[in-house]
Amino acid sequence: MIELRGVHKRLGDRQILAGLDLLVPEGLNYVLMGRSGTGKSVTLKHVIGILRPDAGTVIVDDQSVPDLTQRQLAALRRRMGYLFQNGALINWLTVFENVALPLRERRSLPRDEVESRVMEVLGLVGMDHAAAQYPSSISGGMKLRTGLARALVTEPRYVLYDEPNAGLDPIMSEQIHRLIAEVRDRLGVTGLVVTHSRACAFDTGDRIGVLDEGRILAEGTIEEMQESDHEIVRAFLSGGAD
Ligand SMILES: Nc1ncnc2c1ncn2[C@@H]1O[C@H](COP(=O)(O)OP(=O)(O)OP(=O)(O)O)[C@@H](O)[C@H]1O
Ligand SMILES: [Mg+2]
Known part of the structure; x- marks a missing residue:
């Protein structure tokens, strides 16, 4: 569960959040x-x-995020996976390597396990056929699907x-x-x-x-x-x- 309670946040001279409650x-x-x-x-x-937050709490899985x-x-x-606008892919990496990135950063999984996880999640978003392509050669929708695969590859909640x-x-x-x-x-x-x-x-x-x-x-x-x-x-x- 994600919960924000009474969150206030000022950025620059604007009060952006003013008592935000969200569950x-x-x-x-x-x-x-x-x-x-x-x-x-x-x-x-x-x-x-x-x-x-300047005031208020942000709780995820019973943990206070700011603390x-x-x-x-x-x-x-x-x-937690995060799908950025436009997918935010790295242009000099293939679709496969973009999706593999969070696995490579986080722990040393055996190569074949990385490969099977990446291909599985690419299959889920219908991008397994384009694993070897570069972002510059795929459509906006394909970029987003790749970004979604990258957000999912670590099996987030x-x-x-x-x-x-x-x-x-x-x-x-x-x-x-x-x-x-x-x-x-x-x-x-x-x-x-x-x-x-x-x-x-x-x-x-x-x-x-x-x-x-x-x-x-x-x-x-x-x-x-x-x-x-x-x-x-x-x-x-x-x-x-x-
Ligand atoms: N780091 C920052 N420093 C100063 N102001 C910021 C910062 N981040 C965001 N803002 C300001 O906070 C306000 C809210 O920004 P935010 O990006 O959350 O808007 P948004 O609702 O996502 O809008 P959009 O639909 O255009 O993406 C904007 O006025 C923005 O300029
Ligand atoms: Mg925005």
């Missing part, structure tokens, strides 16, 4: 929506301990997805969304998905929270949120452009 239930995908610059990525950075030592933090990050369909056409977006739902259903991964996209929220989300002015303005199931009285919530979840 991501085990085994579900929680979708965090909000306008650009509201602090969605900042929220994810608190969960992995890159940023520390962890570097060593404990490293252990926590091993239980949690995956944080930052704008998983940014820059993708609707068909590729749908593929990624389907994969995010599959990762939950087949691997039992708990997900925190940050997005502006209604399609992404609908396809991947179990619960949706809308971040505004540093806190959750409204939260609920998709059906509940579509009936919301808040204008901002409705703007995100009903009608209009995606």
